[in-house]
Amino acid sequence: MLRFLPSPLSAAIMFLLFVLNLLLWAIPVYTMILVKLLTWGSWSRWSTRTMANFAQGWAASNVWLGDHLLGTEWDIEGVSRLDLKGQYLVTSNHQTWNDIYVLMKAFGRNAPFFKFFLKQQLIWVPVLGPVWWALDYPFMKRHSREAIKANPALASQDFEATRRACDRYQGQPVMILNFLEGTRFTAEKHSRQASSYRHLLRPKAGGLIFALQAMGEKLSSILDVTIVYPDGACGFMAFFGGKMRKVIVRVREIPVPKDFYHGDYAGDAAFRQRVHAWVSEIWADKDQLIDRLLANPEAERAA
Secondary structure, three states, X not given: OHHHOOHHHHHHHHHHHHHHHHHHHHHHHHHHHHHHHHOOHHHHHHHHHHHHHHHHHHHHHHHHHHHHHOOOEEEEEOOOOOOOOOEEEEEEOOOOOHHHHHHHHHHOOOOOOEEEOEEHHHHHOXXXXXXXXXXXXXXXXXXXXXXXXXXXXXXXXXXXXXXXXXXXXXXXXXXXXXXXXOOOOOHHHHHHHOOOOOOOOOOOHHHHHHHHHHHOOOOOXXXXXXXXXXXXXXXXXXXXXXXXXXXXXXXXXXXXOHHHHOOOOOOOXXXXXXXXXXXXXHHHHHHHXXXXXXXXXXXXXXX
C-alpha cells in the first residue's frame, strides 16, 4: 500500500491517479453533455440519468483506489437501509475537503449520488463546471446576511432560486448535501464565532429550510451525517500521503415537523425561531455524539 511509502511520494502518486480517473470518466460524461445539449424531453432526461450513473462510477473508482492503496480504517453506520431510488436532504459537519471523499465512501451505491449547492461563478471551473451543470447541480447567487438586511427582497430571491433548482428533481432519485456550518471548521473560526458547541461552528438554518420546502413532502427523509477524524482532520494532500488513518461516520434519519414544509421562514419570526431551535437541537446532539465517538467509538456502536 502507498501509505508505507514516503508521504510526499504517496501523495504525488495518489494525486496523479485521481486526476487520471477524473479524466477517464470525463470522456463518457462529456459525450452525454453533448447529447443533452442537442436533445430535449425524454432524451435529455435519459442523458442526465446516464451521467449520474457515470458519476457514481467515478466516485466508486476513487473509493476503490483509496481502499486498496491507502489502507484507511473505516467505521460507518446508518446507510444500509437507504434507497438508491430515494430523495434525501443531507446535513453534515464540515472540517476538510476530505469530507467529500468520506461521503462518497459512506453512501457508495446505497443512495443516489449526492449534489450540493454551488456558487454561480463555479460553473466556469475547468472540466468540473460543465459536468456540474449537466448533472443539474443547483447554482446559486448567495446573498450575504448584510445584503438581505439592506434589501429583504433578496431572501425571497434565494428561496425562489432554491425552488427552481429542486423542481428539476421531481420524480427522480436525488440526494442534496448541505453543510449547515457554511464553511470548514477551524479553531480560529470557532473562537471568532464564540460558538457554543465544542466541535462545531454555528449552523445556518435558512438554506436547510429553503431546500426542505422546495423538495416538498415527497422527500424520503433528512439524513444527519456526523464525520469524526480521531487523529484530527487533515488536508487533501495529507490524505493522499496516507495520514488519514481512521474515519468514523454516523448517519441518522431525522423526523421533520409537518408544518416546516409550508411555513414562512423569511416573514414569520415565530416560525423562524422554531426552525432555529430545531436545528440547534440537532447540532447539540451532534456535538455530544462527537464527544462520545472520540472518547469510545466501540461503546457508541454498542449503544
